[in-house]
Amino acid sequence: MAKADLYSVIAQKEAELIALSDFIHAHPEEGNEEFMAHAKVVEWLKNNGFDVEAEVVGLKTAFKATRNVLGGGLKIGLLCEYDALKGLGHACAHNLQSPAILGAALALAECLEVPATILVYGTPAEETTSGKLVMTREGLFDELDLVFMMHGSDSTTVDEKSLALNLIDFIYEGKAAHAAIAPEKGISALDAVLMLFNGMEYLREHVRSDVRFHGVITDGGKAANIVPARAAAQFYVRANDRPHLNEVLKRVMNVAEAAALATGAKLTVQEVKAYDNKLNVPTLNKLLLDNAAACGATDITPPRKQTGSTDFSSVTYRVPGACLRVGIVKQGVASHTEAFREAAGDERGRNAIRLAAKAIAGCAWDIANDPALLLAVKAEFAEAKKAFE
Ligand SMILES: [Zn+2]
Known part of the structure; x- marks a missing residue:
């Protein structure tokens, strides 16, 4: 043939x-x-x-x-x-x-x-x-x-x-409280999400140029007069290769945990999916x-x-x-x-x-x-x- x-x-x-x-x-x-x-x-x-x-x-x-x-x-x-x-x-x-x-x-x-x-x-x-x-x-x-x-x-x-990719949900749980009458009783999960975004921007300066990350707020709380008890964000984190992406991910997790520590909110991390390069x-x-x-x-x-x-x-x-x-x-x-x-x-x-x-x-x-x-x-x-x- x-x-x-x-x-x-x-x-x-x-x-x-x-x-x-x-x-x-x-x-x-x-x-x-x-x-x-x-x-x-x-x-x-x-x-x-x-x-x-x-x-x-x-x-x-x-x-x-x-x-x-x-x-x-x-x-x-x-x-x-x-x-x-x-x-x-x-x-x-x-x-x-x-x-x-x-x-x-x-x-x-x-x-x-x-x-x-x-x-x-x-x-x-x-x-x-x-x-x-x-x-x-x-x-x-x-x-x-x-x-x-x-x-x-x-x-x-x-x-x-x-690009190797990890798609991750970050979910923060705080404590609801009336934002005017008793804010001292609340823990804002939204604050944690905002700190996550800020921390990610600081991280961006110190990663290799092939690294990409981009996120959205998937839950920003329900009402402006209530301290948000729950807030969440989703991030895509990418790099040229899997081993380097794994190193970057460790730093991303530190940023996410730092936001939890600073605010007192509880963090749950859910990996949606991960691709290799x-x-x-x-x-x-x-x-x-x-x-x-x-x-x-x-x-x-x-x-x-x-x-x-x-x-x-x-x-x-x-x-x-x-x-x-x-x-x-x-x-x-x-x-x-x-x-x-x-x-x-x-x-x-x-x-x-x-x-x-x-x-x-x-x-x-x-x-x-x-x-x-x-x-x-x-x-x-x-x-x-x-x-x-
Ligand atoms: Zn297709």
Whole structure:
């Protein structure tokens, strides 16, 4: 079999894959409730020779599907999301992901002539509770040699980095009192929140320039004539790498505790979620974009250096991986908009499925057939990991 055979398999399945995308787009389901999408994707994988675990790590809309080639070998992981946004439908274009990934997975399973294991994972609730975090914590991806996903975008590109992130709720409990008649009997939880914000601003001067933090007051008390008994704030704290972010977080906790000590309010800290940073594997990024170009992508832009944070990075912190971002809208049009949702449901989205399926399959094919390439990918990954130790 030749590399071009991958594309033939994808072309043969194109109508089914596009119907799947159209169905998911027309039936948007929010995170952890993607039952229809999950059922359709699982059914397709079963019909196409994959062994499927239809529920993993206690997540009802997660799955793991496996197909061995020549008894199994190089473990290629392919991830897909299928959750929609509350009130906005598929404005993040997650309907494109499973069709593209299924096409790539089947092409590799049918065409590879070296021992390999193709593993497809359904990763629910990217927009809300981040299913990938649970799956990562449970070690589901640790066995993989490589991992890929795709996402709609405003140009065709890949990410060089992403920021490690902790999303934290700080809740202060004080004591209510009449603010005019008996203020001495009260403990203002709002004072503690304001001191937290002030302390964070002082901290900002003394952290590395890649560190970002930004917060809002989620509860500022109920009435101006009552000393607030409860107040709360939520902060995103980010940095280039997980070890450094952990150091910054210790100082953030000191700031939060100082505010509690100063005011007498009781502090509760709740971690909402934490992502690790992406480890950059330039060879993998280049190979993916070269394959995208070979498959006809005309809107390729250089790998992104300025990025936010994603839960996929917690996977690529453990396994060499890359996400192919495929242009479905003009540059500058953001996701989570009506325009993005529209593109995800028309011919632009369908083109993205064809392109991503072929480019991802082609990239994995190149590595599976070239041990030196695989060694280079693994060496770059190890080096990137070591740089943060
Ligand atoms: Zn998204």
